[in-house]
Amino acid sequence: MLLFNKAKLIYLLIGFSLLAALVPAQHTGVLFFLDQWPAFGLGISIFYLFNIKDKLSGLCFICLLAINLFGLFNSSVNNTEYKVAGIITFAIIIMGNYYRMVPNFVTLLGRYSYSVYLIHIPVGVYILALFENKIIQKNPALNFAYDLTVYLVVTGLAWLIYNHIEVPAIAYGRKFAQKYFNANAKKHSG
Structure with a gap:
């Protein structure tokens, strides 16, 4: 993804997120990573929320967030704890940006x-x-x-x-x- 134009990278990310949300899991082959993509996609959503400040950033964040949340729950990973941990981690990272933890x-x-x-x-x-x-x-x-x-x-x-x-x-x-x-x-x- 580093090889793609930064302005168009968001479209590639949304495309991967859509693929991960809609395509049945492949545990081998070229698309083996799609089953785990929604968790990474949530992290990418956070990046867009806090780092991209152009007109499309809000829309991109909402699209990536919605697609990857759907993908996480539509995933073939039949592990509820994994899915809940993904959501909780996402929420903690977002809260951590607004509320600084006291060092401990x-x-x-x-x-x-x-x-x-x-x-x-x-x-x-x-x-x-x-x-x-x-x-x-x-x-x-x-x-x-x-x-x-x-x-x-x-x-x-x-x-x-x-x-x-x-x-x-x-x-x-x-x-x-x-x-x-x-x-x-x-x-x-x-």
């Missing part, structure tokens, strides 16, 4: 959430799961201690990645954008 432990963990997302499977599932044996699995106290240890290791690694890779990369990206694209980049609040 949860917002601190939120900073590391992308790093956790990136490493929780390779580190938490594939590497650390090698150490989980039948004794740990059958003993609730050991299993809890093991899971807590995995959580702490993943969170610690996420903290390192956030502070030593993500924050510097964001700062570099902003400088690069300002220098080469005259972008109006805000200072990272992390």
Whole structure:
């Protein structure tokens, strides 16, 4: 989508959203992603709501929102929790733009959430799961201690990645954008 003209990108996004809402799910093939598209489409709707300030932005937001809400509930994902979580997440993100949260432990963990997302499977599932044996699995106290240890290791690694890779990369990206694209980049609040 980055290759398309920004002025016409909205039409492509609306097209993908319509396809995702109306075409039966394909779990393989070129259109495999359409089943999950409505959740991403809601995120794109939020982007248009808060970042695009032209005459069509309101209409685009309403179209994307309506199509992707329909697509989310029409999806072949037969998981009510997934659908409810999508709506709640959408609402929280919108509210977060209007009501700033007081920094607390949860917002601190939120900073590391992308790093956790990136490493929780390779580190938490594939590497650390090698150490989980039948004794740990059958003993609730050991299993809890093991899971807590995995959580702490993943969170610690996420903290390192956030502070030593993500924050510097964001700062570099902003400088690069300002220098080469005259972008109006805000200072990272992390």
